[in-house]
Amino acid sequence: MNQSIAPPVLAAGLRHTEHLKVAPLHTVPEIDDAWPGFRDMPPVFATAMMIAFIEQTCIQGLRPYLGEAQRTVGTHVDVSHVAATPVGMTVTADVELIEIAGKSLLFEVTCHDETGLIGQGIHRRAIVDLERFTQRLGEKSTFLHYR
Numbered sequence: 001m002n003q004s005i006a007p008p009v010l011a012a013g014l015r016h017t018e019h020l021k022v023a024p025l026h027t028v029p030e031i032d033d034a035w036p037g038f039r040d041m042p043p044v045f046a047t048a049m050m051i052a053f054i055e056q057t058c059i060q061g062l063r064p065y066l067g068e069a070q071r072t073v074g075t076h077v078d079v080s081h082v083a084a085t086p087v088g089m090t091v092t093a094d095v096e097l098i099e100i101a102g103k104s105l106l107f108e109v110t111c112h113d114e115t116g117l118i119g120q121g122i123h124r125r126a127i128v129d130l131e132r133f134t135q136r137l138g139e140k141s142t143f144l145h146y147r
Helices: 047-065 130-146
Strands: 015-023 070-081 091-102 104-113 116-129
Touching: 015 047, 047 070, 047 091, 047 104, 047 116, 070 104, 070 130, 116 130
Parallel strands: none
Antiparallel strands: 015 091, 070 116, 091 104, 104 116
């Protein structure tokens, strides 16, 4: 008999923390070769990577609360990147779920390195059914075949 255990109930107040040691691949010049404007920028933790790290922290914090067929997708980011972080430092992302409105989840987020605050703001995610989301994405991809 295969029984699924129901996930715990998701509620405002959920907190989660992750740590990331900044490597060269997380820096502005390494973002993407297709964007040559970044090539001569200082080798510091990229804002895009900080946002991705915040999203990863939210995803990891939510995993125990989602069903097997559920995932979350980012829908809004409003974060300030207020200080640079060099390669080798560790960044800590702290997220707190502050609001649940149906399938929409609002997080207050902060990032610190060993010297202090580097970023803060809010991030919204939506709970989606993975199969339905993937199906709709496939339907949208058919648009490419008609161009």
